[in-house]
Amino acid sequence: MGVIEFVAERVKAIKPSATVALPDKARALRASGVDVIDLSEGEPYFDTPKKIKAAAKKALDEGYVHYIASAGLKELRQAISEKLRVENQIEADESEIIVTVGAKQALFTAMLSVLNPGDEVLIPDPYYVSYIAEVILAGGKPISISLLESRDFRLDEEEIKNKITKKTKMIVINSPHNPTGTVFPKEDLKMIADLANDYNFLVMTDEIYEKIIYDENRHCSIASFPNMKDRTITINGFSKSYSMTGWRLGYAVANKQIIDNMLKIQQHSVTHPSSFIQKAAVVALKECEDEVKSMVEELKRNRDYFIKELNKMGKFRCWMPKGAFYAFPKIVDTKMSSEELTDYLLNEAHVLTVPGSAFGNLGRGYVRIVYSKPMEELEKAVQLMSGALEKL
């Protein structure tokens, strides 16, 4: 008897997450006894700071094991409000903040809350893989705008104007950016803010890498610009800054109407993220700046080493990323596609990377390589990759 198909049309329209599915290839190789270095997964390699772990244990002992307010623990929303005021120049009170199960759930819930069928959403390409799927699941239509290396992966005003239609509902920006490592300068954010006001659309800004930023680059929140607070949904979370990817905690900041609508979806889906984890997150925001600083210093050392080595390999041209922890080199001097090269690196060097094409059409010809790894592992990866690429 054939298998009966029970699949919703909306799910047929999306692909599995490339970055979550990829490690399966590495697992298969490992199962056959091969030692694989995984430079595909986007997370800090540091342990969660001790103070945060201790606060979670204490919260469990103190009885934070029951339901709490579905928008999130009041104490945490107050700490987020204070952080936004001091660090991001955003004045938002608790009613304008919702705590979510990671930034990813904040993004998805926000899309579900504001998009109607056929609404167009401008998304810079290459993009973080989940934006497209989330827009499609919410009934919207993703429209690509280009981030080109020749423009330092910055946005082009004329191109955006040409893509704006009556159906344009929102633009999604992400700075520091996954996968390119670009950081949008203030003038580019001002250009986007002006367009959003002139053409009356929303801005969704994913600021999850705001603290992982190098050299003279500075993070700037578009919601702090004049007239932007009410038309911006700011997304952030604890995964990257505090090395808490497995804890699953994020948040969204927007006007009260949007937050109230997100809250309805949250109440009927996840209720709220775990209570004791929210208690620990207060400590992350209030007491862990030193830990974040030393993590970013170490990541900068990794970046400086790794990008220099990539550029010596002969098959890559890699620009210096300004933030996040991804190298995004262009493949040069070989006719191999992104997929062919990443397969070659996995099979010959036993190093797992992600084809740039997984991040959109404009990622074709590139590879995304995570340099958030201990230095010894990076050195080993460099040695193995160089050896394999020399044979080409």
Ligand code: PLP
């Ligand atoms: N946004 C971007 C740009 C990311 O790179 C990631 C994770 O890789 C996320 C959101 C998801 O973060 P979280 O772990 O908080 O769901």
